[in-house]
Amino acid sequence: MQLQSTAEIREPVGGIMPLAPDIAGDESRWVRMAQAADAGAFEKLYRAHVDRVYGLCLRMTGNPSEAEDCTQDAFIQAWNKLPRFRGDSSFGTWMHRVAVNTVLGRMRKSRREQDRIRTVSDVTPGPQTMADDGELRDLEQAINELPSGARHVFVLNAVYGYSHGETGEMLGIAEGTSKAQLSRARRLLAQQLKMESA
Amino acid sequence: MNENDDNRIDDELMSLAAKLNTPVKPDRDLWPEIERAIGAPVRPGRSVWNSVWAQAAAVVLLVGGSSGITYLAVHDGGDPTTPVGGTPALIFEPVSGSFGSQYNLGPDYQDARRDLAAKLDDELENLPPETRDVVDANLATIRHAIEDINKALAEDPDNVLLQELLLGTYRDELSLMNQVESITRTAMRRGDI
Secondary structure, eight states, rough: OOOGGGGGOOOTTTBBBOOHHHHHHHHHHHHHHHTTOOHHHHHHHHHHHHHHHHHHHHHHHHOOOOOOOOOHHHHHHHHGGGGGGGOOHHHHHHHHHHHHHHHHHHHHHHOHHHHHHHHHHOOOTTTTTTTTHHHHHHHHHHHHHHHHHHHHHHHHIIITOOOOHHHHHHHHHHHHHHHHHHHHHHHHHHHHHHHHHO | HHHHHHHHHHHHHHHHHHOOOOOOSSSSSSSSHHHHHOOOOOOOOOOOOHHHHHHHHHHHHHHHHHHHHHHHHHTTOOOOHHHHHHOOOOOOOOOOOOOOGGGGOHHHHHHHHHHHHHHHHHHHHOOOOOHHHHHHHHHHHHHHHHHHHHHHHHHOTOOHHHHHHHHHHHHHHHHHHHHHHHHHHHHHHHHHH
């Protein structure tokens, strides 16, 4: 797993980082071509977005293998739903929503969440750790150990910058529940990271 | 710990979390399996005709098995209602000197298709996720088939067989959209009891 340099980090807009204007222009064309069943254009969309989608799936599931499956499922779902994509949001934002639905659907279906909790502590740091920086690595690990409800809200709201309204809509929960889960996540993370003693 | 400490910790945590908003590269290329799953439709150099027949076969199979959609939605005992009005007659109105995607269908059909397509998103929201996925996949198959048949018609505009195939595929699309409407109406009626 390779991380982009932290120097490339930009502020999130609508939950994801914006594409450069020339890429965004190409992207509209690829979307139209993929809507007309052009698999080559869809592959270009995949190449442009896979790292963001995989990153989201990884943070929501905490399991690299499950995140790969979710990413593949999300792109297959996106291909099937593409004729109904009207461009009200960017393709990246739409793709994020498809990915979130895919993660939640798989979790509901397979009931692997308990397995995830058991196996995540076995995941060795190093190549499977998402962040290089010590503080970030600790935070990644602490997020992985959150209960799923709090983790999903924290990932979407605090990491990807979605509002509580958007987070609630994506997760199928009320806005107030999203706020409560975020507060719970912050409290648990602060305890785990022992920030109060800093 | 006082309120100022809480705020400082929150700020610190949120600013740290925002730095995690980075793409992560998967260990392996996930595309080949995705490509296989989506059936890799029309590729440059590949015969349009092969694709058309493959797509037509897929549509026939899915329409033949479309009762599965109804089953998924109403397996707890309810019967789907018959759609009000039914499917309007499908009539081709070829535009003079044109072909393929320039074929127009009768105004009743176009109205029905437009109305149903506009309602479809709302209707799908009322269906269970599993049913929604089946409907999405089936609609995608039908629409990809329509695209491919149109491409084949562009090469052979007078081909009656292709015209019939296109007509039948449009009819299947309308039938599927009608079915979705019927299912959601049944589900809502049961939910109202």
